[in-house]
Amino acid sequence: MEENKLMHTDEELMKKASETKSKNTYMYSPAQLAYAGDAVYEMLVRSHIIRKNDINVNRMHRQAVKFVKAKAQAYIVSQLEDELTDDEKTIVKRGRNAKVTSSPKNVELMDYRYATGFEALFGYLYLNGQLERLMELFEKIIDIIEEKDDKNENN
Structure with a gap:
């Protein structure tokens, strides 16, 4: 019950912040x-981890990495592909195909590109005020990461 109340608060805060749309979201660059x-x-991941765990900050950070590293985001996009609308797939492709001038060390270029597409999707949904859809996808992402963790623990 308390977790639902907190999640609702996150949605309200995000809604208030996203209500100041200055231009059509298709006019923003993928970057x-x-x-x-x-x-x-990042905010959604950190909120989820804090609510779910009573652990120290170092362990929270290690939990967050499972969600936010480029390889994880590329994996998430691959798992969500059947769930995405045509518009959402277009945004992911725009982000994936954006000109990349550099990528972080120790990251495959394709993982980095898909991670950029993933982040572009979240930016698009947020700036477009589609917070219900954003939260729906985030709940699926939690399931994807937890399922992956379960598989890794059993191997």
Whole structure:
């Protein structure tokens, strides 16, 4: 019950922040969408981890990495593909195909590209005020990561 109340509060805060749309979200570059999406996704991940676990900050960080590293985001996109609408797939492709001037060390370029597409999707949904859809996808992401963790623990 308390977790639902907190999740509702997150949605209200995100809604208030996203209500100041300045232009059509298709006018933003993929990099701009990814920039916003990275922050939104990070906030959701951290909120989820804090609610779910009573652990120290170092362990919380290690939990967050399972969600936010480029390889994880590329995996999530592959698992969500059948769940995405045509518009959402288009946004992911725009982000994936955006000109990349550099990528972080120790990250495969394709993983980085798909992660950028993933973050662009979250930025698009947030800036477009589609918070219900954003939260729906985030719940599926939690399931994807937890299922992957279960498989890794059993192997």
